[in-house]
Amino acid sequence: MVSILCVIFATVQYLVLSVGAKPPNVVFVVADDLGWDDVGYHGSTQVKTPNIDSFASRSIVLDSHYVNSLCSPSRASLLTGRYASSLGLQHSVILQGQRLAVPLNESLLSEYLRPKGYATHAIGKWHLGYFATAYTPTGRGFDTFYGLYNENADYYDHSSSLDFVLMNKYNAAWGLDWRMDQNGSFDLIYDDFGKYSTDILTDRAIEVSQNYSGSEQPFFMYLAYQAVHSGNEDDPLQAPRDDVNMFPNIYDNRRRKQAAMIYNLDKNFGRLIQSLEEEGHLNNTFILFLTDNGGPTLNCDFSWASNYPLRGSKHTLYEGGVRGVALAYTPQVIEGSVNNHMVHVSDWVPTVLEAVGIDVPEHLDGVSQYQSLLPGAERARSELLLNIDQRSEYSALRVQEMKLIVGEYHNYYAGCLHHSGWPTPPGSTPTSSYVTPNPTVQCSGEKPSFWDKKCWSDDLNMKACMFNLTADPCEYRNVIDVDELEDTRSLLFERFNYYYYKAVPVRWPLPDITAMPPLHNFTWVPWTNDTAMWA
Numbered sequence: 267m268v269s270i271l272c273v274i275f276a277t278v279q280y281l282v283l284s285v286g287a288k289p290p291n292v293v294f295v296v297a298d299d300l301g302w303d304d305v306g307y308h309g310s311t312q313v314k315t316p317n318i319d320s321f322a323s324r325s326i327v328l329d330s331h332y333v334n335s336l337c338s339p340s341r342a343s344l345l346t347g348r349y350a351s352s353l354g355l356q357h358s359v360i361l362q363g364q365r366l367a368v369p370l371n372e373s374l375l376s377e378y379l380r381p382k383g384y385a386t387h388a389i390g391k392w393h394l395g396y397f398a399t400a401y402t403p404t405g406r407g408f409d410t411f412y413g414l415y416n417e418n419a420d421y422y423d424h425s426s427s428l429d430f431v432l433m434n435k436y437n438a439a440w441g442l443d444w445r446m447d448q449n450g451s452f453d454l455i456y457d458d459f460g461k462y463s464t465d466i467l468t469d470r471a472i473e474v475s476q477n478y479s480g481s482e483q484p485f486f487m488y489l490a491y492q493a494v495h496s497g498n499e500d501d502p503l504q505a506p507r508d509d510v511n512m513f514p515n516i517y518d519n520r521r522r523k524q525a526a527m528i529y530n531l532d533k534n535f536g537r538l539i540q541s542l543e544e545e546g547h548l549n550n551t552f553i554l555f556l557t558d559n560g561g562p563t564l565n566c567d568f569s570w571a572s573n574y575p576l577r578g579s580k581h582t583l584y585e586g587g588v589r590g591v592a593l594a595y596t597p598q599v600i601e602g603s604v605n606n607h608m609v610h611v612s613d614w615v616p617t618v619l620e621a622v623g624i625d626v627p628e629h630l631d632g633v634s635q636y637q638s639l640l641p642g643a644e645r646a647r648s649e650l651l652l653n654i655d656q657r658s659e660y661s662a663l664r665v666q667e668m669k670l671i672v673g674e675y676h677n678y679y680a681g682c683l684h685h686s687g688w689p690t691p692p693g694s695t696p697t698s699s700y701v702t703p704n705p706t707v708q709c710s711g712e713k714p715s716f717w718d719k720k721c722w723s724d725d726l727n728m729k730a731c732m733f734n735l736t737a738d739p740c741e742y743r744n745v746i747d748v749d750e751l752e753d754t755r756s757l758l759f760e761r762f763n764y765y766y767y768k769a770v771p772v773r774w775p776l777p778d779i780t781a782m783p784p785l786h787n788f789t790w791v792p793w794t795n796d797t798a799m800w801a
Contacts, residue, residue: 294489294614296489297494301561302561305591306318307327308705312516312572312702314525314529316536321535328556331556332590336359340559344614346615347612347613349612353372356654357774359417362439363782364395364800365397365798373407380407384484385478387411396415398796404447412447413492414443415443415445418492419444424443424444424455427440441783441786444458464491472541476545493530518691520565549597559590560589561573563682566682570691612630614635616634617632633646649663651765652664657772657774659673663762670731672729732746778800
């Protein structure tokens, strides 16, 4: 949350291990909040992503890769192989100061790989809980961690603000969140002040790549960029001036900055791939590039992404919120192949485990895509859960080509309340919008006029939508009350009920006042030895 961005380096049949062979390296690169339409290989000419596009031309393009609609749930699924609703993390993101994290009885991919001889390094945005050191990256199987624990931070001064309660740098919920954790120490870093986070996170990733040049020890590198998530509320969109100047064709300054953040991310991704190639890693490395969720559009979360022509935004369970950009690379892949099989972000733990010869635990929700990535292979999934959130009563799943959404999205604070339609980003003039001329997803039929009133079933007298994603990939037509599809509707609700009663209760406590930065020299740090989470 593959967005990141959500990148994963992966191997398929090439990674079947022979006696004495060096196991493959594994690299996950996550872009944060990257929109479906914010990469050139999906047709956009407004943003510039030449390095991602080039990488797509030599990778498997995962065209039906599903993520959660928010950061923490996707990252948890990516690293555990579990649905967010199996972890209690299905409601929202983990906020600064919450006693909330991935439960300790769940293993992360790093905890499977390190006992098998892998060096494990986490870089970038953690966002999986840190209230006690047992929940920090080095407590969860990583040898080192460099980056930030929280959801958001300033890209230059690396402070993090708890904007959820409209706090800022002038009150109790602001503090430094930039560190290097290793060898049992947790060292805050002050010397990186003024350095752009995407640049220095890439510097660290390149350092890791170089450290294993010629080494027989395999490594797992989890690089979760902060980009292109918004920063703190007081200055949410930040990019180097030279990158902003690359987009004079975009009139709106907010969308221009968003495009510049994406462009800078792309440049740094190119630097990473070049380093891996120069160090000789690409011939034995599995790489996955992904976004953690769909892009937040039109000032949702203070961002200006584009998911055109998909419906919806980050936070929503429409395709724009959960169908994410993703690429998988292996040296043996047929260049430029497109895979349309359903893949869920939870599938990558079992896929990697099978690839490197580790038994896949039976309790995982993800399924291995190891055999299904090559052209002509059978699909590994016929259904997937998009979320079960008992607290907000907003849930969705997909069974084959049919998708069911139950409930209605509402989030007043994030500014995304009315983003369940088909927003397009600002264009080249004050009143224009940009529409990608040749999108890779082709909508079918006429867009409805009153989309906000369409997610309703008269037959069931409830808020519910059903879409045929093969015939209607842009979710124009709610077919839940079509008589001929009554059996299909019954099947989807049967599967919905199965997942609903299987889900664990939501955990989402209020922030703990004892975590606030003034109590910790104006920094965000683990603040208790008590590993018990709050409900």
